[in-house]
Amino acid sequence: MDRNEFRDLYHDLRRGRITRRHFMAVTGLGVASAVVAACAPAASSPTPGPTAEPTPPPSEGATPAPTIDVNADWTPPEGVDLGDTLIMTTWPNYHDQKTLDRFKELTGVTVQLNIKGSNEEMLAELLVGGTGWDVLVPTNYTFETYGSKGIVEKLDLTKIPRFDASRYDQRLLSPAFYPAGSKDQYGFNKDWGTTGFTINTKQISTLLTTWKEFFERTQADLSGKVMIHDYQLTSIGSALVALGYSFNSVDDAELAKAEELLVAVKPHLFAITSDYQPAMRSGDAWMTMTWTNDAVQLHRDIPEIEYVIAADGGEIWSDFFAVVTGAPHREAAYAFLDFMATPKVAAQDAIFHGAPLIDSAAIALLPAEATGNKITYPDPASLTKLEFGTAELLTSQARADLWARVKSA
């Protein structure tokens, strides 16, 4: 298959015109194998000391050696006025405050976080315009819309010297290019992860393994103790998976079934929220739809909270750093992106947030506890059924209206 054919297919996939399974079958890319081969640290990965020269983990194709000293600290660009403020719109529990404090120490720029619960919530404000946001942490499926609408800007890579595409798995990086397959890059990966669920095993003795069970038990013995995201992509997607359909379905009949399920489940939920850590920590809720990073943080503090990647499927995702078009603090935004592209910084940040990284140089810097964490780096076999969200889902009226109806039901 030549490059153009691949690009067309990839475009179709992101448009949602073909299924991921079809795409995988045609292109020969298996999600799990791709992600794991590229991003899971080798079992023998050495714990890098200050002088250790990390070996870039094997990736498909030739991976040139990193062009920078991966152990180097980040230094602010010279002769650039960075101002004193940076506004980043991101997800709950996603950044180590120490990382942001370090950035302030080095630059004098305070990073102010805006927390959103879904990409759709971000999009709604971005469409109105005049948000004043600088940096965005959108998910893989948003770039088609953000690129075509000019919501995020084409990255000026000269301002991000520490970013080196060769350290990234090209397939995971590829959603950041718009039009798909072109050379115009709009972001680079922060990390990747899965959308499964966490269970407080102190309260629930039998571990659930599928979304089907998740929704069934919610309506039975776990009534009033379960949370799902306030997010059409994951909540509708996981309900679809529970019914045996694709996470990305936009089929009317399948969506109707999912709506029926969600409406039936709703009275039994403890809450519909994307910020579920507080209720899990306080014991108000016993089970919740969960992203990898939250699972790591919850399990770290409360060991009886376990993470499950549903055996029947669900979402695999990757989030990116991007610069909002018209960012009022554009220079600071680029400085921050460069800061986060520094392997040492990204690795340090990942120790807190717990989501798996993609930058091979940063992965090599992770301590053994982080790389050995089974929530962060799960068994590759558990990922085979997971699907990336497709671009059309961000703006799909059917999905948006469905979710709005479920919430107001």
Added chain:
Amino acid sequence: MTAASRAALDRAGPWVDRVFRAHATLIYLFLYVPIGLVVLFSFNAGGHTGELRGVSLRWYDYALNDRFAMGALQNSFVVGFWTALIATSLGTLAALALQRVPPRVRAIFDALTYIAIIIPGIVIGIATLIFFVNLFGWVNPWLDYVWTAAGLGAPPVIGKGLHTVVAAHVLFTMAIVMVLVRTRLAGMDRSLTEASFDLFATPLRTFVQVTLPQLRPAIVAGALLAFTFSFDDFVIATFVAGPGQPTLPMYIFSSIRRGITPEINAIASMVLAVTITALVTVGLVYRRQARQAGETAAEPLALGIAEDA
């Protein structure tokens, strides 16, 4: 209350009194336990609002040095101040003018005032947001065109900001001020105004020396209300505030989403402390005035608060 009426009530028996007092006590507990908790946790040495881990003032220190929090507090003051000033002056002027217009005009104004008051904040927020977005989308290209044509360099760009918040807040609070002032005008002693005219005072002089002093309680109540509403409004501000200029309630709401720390409790406690100090001062002033005028001290305040919606 007269001695006779007190005697009449006393006949009701002490147990009734006790029931009322118990009920009142419970309500005050209900009102103040949450506020007590807010203040208590502001002294928390730990980092979470839920668990008390020793007593410290660190969060006060932190809050006072937090540029974003203090910026938000300042924004709220600025918005509250301008809202109160504009709403009170425009509302009072309109109320005075409405005395002298044909009934049909007055009816139209009454209807608009009525609508402005009953429309929920959320609808005001959404409607004004859509309006501003459309307005700016229409005005900015024109500014660009004019500036480019005139060779004036970079054209100014009008956008959302604190001014849009003030504009939206004034709508509701101005309506409230108008109602308050008109109610007061209705109960005003007209003979004083007439006497003033009889003494050949100019209309302006009559207004400043006779009308205004009589309207003062309504105007003060209106200004207080406008400030209180504007300072604490989250719903409207969240829609129409500009980028990077959150008001205090917006800052607090986003803190709730970020994971609230006792910093927020510290800010709330400081605002509360300032409020109570102001209330006590105002209360003392009113009590002195009331003693002179023979009114109950609480009434102007009562009037002021009852209208806060």
Added chain:
Amino acid sequence: MTSGNESAGGRGRSRAVTALLLAPTSAWYLLLLIVPLIILLVFSLGARAPEGGYAPALQLDNYLELPTRATAFFNTLWMAAGGTMLCLLVGYPLAYYLATRAGTKRTLLLVLVVVPFWTSFLIRTYAWMTILGNQGIPAIAEGLGFGHIALINTPLAVMIGIVYNYLPLMVFPLYVSLERLDKRLLEASKDLGAGRLATFRQVTLPLSAAGLLSGAMLVFIPIMGEYVIPALLGGGKVFFVGNALVDLFLQSRNWPFGSAAAIVLILVILFAVTLYLRLGSRAGIQREVSIL
């Protein structure tokens, strides 16, 4: 509302001054009330743009779609009516106590009803999240052997939040009307041999009806537009029209549908308030009852 005096004459200068005084207010009403409402109306007849927002159209689909939000409207209406009722039941005895029995502490007690208004509304509601959460009242109840109770994210939690936040708005007008009550009437009633309850029913209650009606309006109207309390204490499960509006504008980006819902919400409130004032006027107290 007041009936103003007619100006001495139609002298041009006087008219100009009047017009000048009314101009800023008129501009405000025009630009920030009338025009936005017209835009809202126009949007409500439009269609959703592909990625969200508004696309011009002329259709009634958005209004026909409204039954899907019937639950939200129903929730809002009954919570607003119930919340108003609860505020009344809780607030009336307090107002009565303050007006007739509190004695010298009256001013202080009255001010204490006000003070909560000057602590951030969001902070107070957040405090209730802690109190009603698993480590608050449920933990205490469990410790006392009452078994497990769920409070947070229930309609009850939202109701508590509503009563907490709006109670002062009910107490004040009630207090004002009860305070003005002529105590001699009560004495007369007693002297005529009426029992305590009869006195209350036949004298106190009718005479405080004006305060009662304004209090009810002051509480009912803002609850109808409430969205923060259900969002924080209802966990996304207790959904008001306000929450539906926020969702439609800030998440699912269906502006036309959101506009239609907003218009209907205004109409529902207008209808409820007008009906209410009618009832008030039929009861013969319309002079004192206005929405303020």
